[in-house]
Structures are given as structure tokens and as C-alpha cells.
Amino acid sequence: MSFALETAAHPENLRRVAIDPVSRVEGHGKVTILLDDKNKVHQVRLHIVEFRGFEKFIQGRPYWEVPVMVQRLCGICPVSHHLAASKALDAIVGAHHLTPTAEKMRRLMHYGQILQSHALHFFHLCSPDLLFGFDSDVSKRNIVGIAEKHP
Amino acid sequence: MEAATKPKLRVATTSLAGCFGCHMSFLDIDERLFDLVKLVEFDRSPLTDIKHCGPCDIGIIEGGLCNAENVHVLREFRANCKTLIAIGACAVNGGLPAQRNHLSLASILEEVYHAQHGLVDGFIPNDPELPLPLDKVHPIHEVVKVDYFIPGCPPSGDAIWKVLTDLLAGREPELGHGLIHYD
Numbered sequence: 625m626s627f628a629l630e631t632a633a634h635p636e637n638l639r640r641v642a643i644d645p646v647s648r649v650e651g652h653g654k655v656t657i658l659l660d661d662k663n664k665v666h667q668v669r670l671h672i673v674e675f676r677g678f679e680k681f682i683q684g685r686p687y688w689e690v691p692v693m694v695q696r697l698c699g700i701c702p703v704s705h706h707l708a709a710s711k712a713l714d715a716i717v718g719a720h721h722l723t724p725t726a727e728k729m730r731r732l733m734h735y736g737q738i739l740q741s742h743a744l745h746f747f748h749l750c751s752p753d754l755l756f757g758f759d760s761d762v763s764k765r766n767i768v769g770i771a772e773k774h775p
Numbered sequence: 776m777e778a779a780t781k782p783k784l785r786v787a788t789t790s791l792a793g794c795f796g797c798h799m800s801f802l803d804i805d806e807r808l809f810d811l812v813k814l815v816e817f818d819r820s821p822l823t824d825i826k827h828c829g830p831c832d833i834g835i836i837e838g839g840l841c842n843a844e845n846v847h848v849l850r851e852f853r854a855n856c857k858t859l860i861a862i863g864a865c866a867v868n869g870g871l872p873a874q875r876n877h878l879s880l881a882s883i884l885e886e887v888y889h890a891q892h893g894l895v896d897g898f899i900p901n902d903p904e905l906p907l908p909l910d911k912v913h914p915i916h917e918v919v920k921v922d923y924f925i926p927g928c929p930p931s932g933d934a935i936w937k938v939l940t941d942l943l944a945g946r947e948p949e950l951g952h953g954l955i956h957y958d
Contacts, residue, residue: 644826645826647821647823647824647826648824650795651795652790654904656904669902669904671902671904671905673842673844673905673906674792674841674842675841675842675884675887675908676792676841676872676875676912677872677875677878677880677883677884677887679883679886679887679891680875680878680882680883680886680887681874681875681878681883693871696794696796696870696871696928697794698794698795698796699793699794699795699796699797699798699799699800699929700794700795700796700799702794702796744799744802748802748822752824753824762823762824762825763816763823763825765823765824766817766822766823766824767808767822768808768812768816768817768822771809771812
């Protein structure tokens with residue numbers, strides 16, 4: 625599948641604007657935009673710049689290590705990765721039915737993860753842009769500035 | 776300390792080949808962040824929108840080196856920061872990403888992007904905008920001089936707080952009992 629702004633027909637004549645690193649999402653990323661003389665946008669890309677190879681290097685490890693290893697995919701959403709790997713291991717060891725307690729425990733962990741991640745994204749990452757405006761002074765547009773102005 | 780009369784120290788932080796878990800641990804200092812910002816102000820950090828590290832007193836590096844861009848960012852931090860701290864297992868010794876070091880990079884890329892079960896028309900990305908991966912994952916002290924190391928995966932918020940408050944008070948940082956751990 626491809627989209628209209630994915631690849632410009634003639635990128636060589638265009639001006640490049642890069643947002644690097646992207647600081648308003650959780651994780652590593654870079655956005656590049658290509659524009660023409662009239663500031664018309666011809667290409668927009670989000671680049672996932674980090675490659676670590678977890679898919680490969682977890683192979684051959686003792687299986688009970690994997691849920692703990694994959695927590696290190698992301699320190700912001702470790703619980704999601706932990707539970708996804710747990711689910712995969714359930715299938716491997718033939719645990720087709722969780723006990724009611726285990727199911728509730730996993731749900732509770734997920735809710736906690738969602739709450740924490742949303743709090744981080746909204747308060748620490750987004751609120752400075754929303755409350756101060758996107759063009760405001762970069763030295764104040766952060767959680768410290770928010771704490772001073774909107775305690 | 777007289778925060779009003781003393782110029783604030785500048786602190787920059789970044790995550791290289793890390794997972795942001797150490798930054799999350801840093802935020803686990805919770806409301807002590809507001810005591811901290813009486814004494815310091817942040818330069819480049821995931822908490823600000825500043826893209827390049829300027830002259831700083833303290834630089835905090837999470838994550839090891841897995842691509843060429845990581846090396847450039849690390850060198851920029853070292854050139855600008857009077858004191859550089861490696862925080863967490865990845866920065867200290869490569870950490871979990873270094874588990875790929877016994878495998879060839881080509882075989883990993885081939886499997887993840889091309890041969891893996893479930894992929895349709897997969898290909899290895901080669902866009903010039905993407906930083907080139909390094910053959911091996913390296914801890915940061917193999918490339919620049921590092922002044923202090925805080926181990927742990929992640930280190931606790933209390934451990935990070937202890938090192939920062941020691942440095943701000945002009946003491947030699949020391950992680951006492953219970954704060955130093957490697958898991």
C-alpha cells in the first residue's frame with residue numbers, strides 16, 4: 625500500500641525539513657518533510673531509526689527469560705511487551721485457559737500501563753505545546769515551564 | 776542553597792540505544808523533580824524540545840551505541856558536557872541490545888525484515904535518512920571518556936537522585952547500600 629505523500633516524484637529539487645529527534649512521542653523517531661519553492665509539501669516520512677534485533681537474539685534463550693527480556697524493548701510500555709510474550713508462552717506451554725485470578729491480574733497490569741503511559745504522553749510531552757503554543761519559547765516549553773505557569 | 780543568586784547548572788539527557796526505561800526511572804524521583812529544577816535547568820532532553828546539546832555542566836546518557844547516529848550524539852554530549860554520566864546497563868556495558876553481538880548483523884536484518892515467518896514482500900530498509908547500524912553494540916566508554924557510571928536495568932530513581940544531589944552539592948557521588956544493583 626502506498627500513500628500520496630509517501631514518495632515525492634522528484635525529491636532532488638526539494639527543500640528538506642527534519643524534525644530530529646521527535647520529542648513529542650514516546651520512543652526514538654525522526655520526521656522528514658520535502659517542500660517545493662512555494663512551500664507545498666511533496667513528501668512526509670516518519671523514520672524509525674532504532675534497530676536492535678530482539679526478534680533474532682531472543683531465539684535460543686530459555687523460554688522463561690523471554691517475557692523479562694522483551695520488557696527492555698520499551699521502558700515506557702514494558703508491561704505490554706511482558707504480557708504479549710507471556711501470552712505467546714501460554715500457547716507454547718499449552719496453557720489454554722488462564723485462571724480467573726491470572727486473567728484479572730493481567731488486566732489490572734494493562735490498565736496500570738495505559739494510565740501511566742497516557743499520563744506521561746499528555747502531561748510531560750504534549751501539554752507544553754498545547755498550553756504554551758507550538759511557536760512559544762523553546763526554553764520554557766517543557767514540563768518545568770508548565771509547573772511554573774500552570775501548577 | 777541560594778538558588779536565586781547562584782546560576783543554575785545545565786543538564787542534558789538523551790537515550791541512545793536504550794529503551795527510555797532509565798528516563799522513566801529518573802522521573803520516578805517524582806516531586807523531587809521540582810527541588811531539582813531550583814538548581815538546574817534542562818538543555819537537550821526528551822523532556823524538552825531542544826534538538827542539540829549546548830554547553831552543559833552535566834550530561835546523562837542512557838543506552839549504548841547501536842548505530843552511527845548514536846555515536847554522533849554521544850560525541851556532541853561529550854564535547855559539551857563537563858561531567859558525563861552513563862546511566863543503566865546499556866550505557867554501562869551495552870546491556871540487552873549487545874546480545875546481538877555474537878550474531879552477524881546481516882543475518883539479523885535478513886531474518887527480521889525479509890525471511891521472518893509472516894512477512895510479505897519484506898525488504899531490508901536502506902533509506903539514506905536511516906542511520907547505519909553498527910556491526911556490534913558498544914558501551915559508551917569505548918568511544919568517549921565517562922566520568923560516572925550508574926548501573927541497573929534500570930537504576931532506581933533514588934540512585935539517580937543520590938548521584939545528582941551529590942554532584943550538585945560538590946561531593947563525590949557514592950551509591951550506598953541498596954542503591955547499587957545490576958538487574
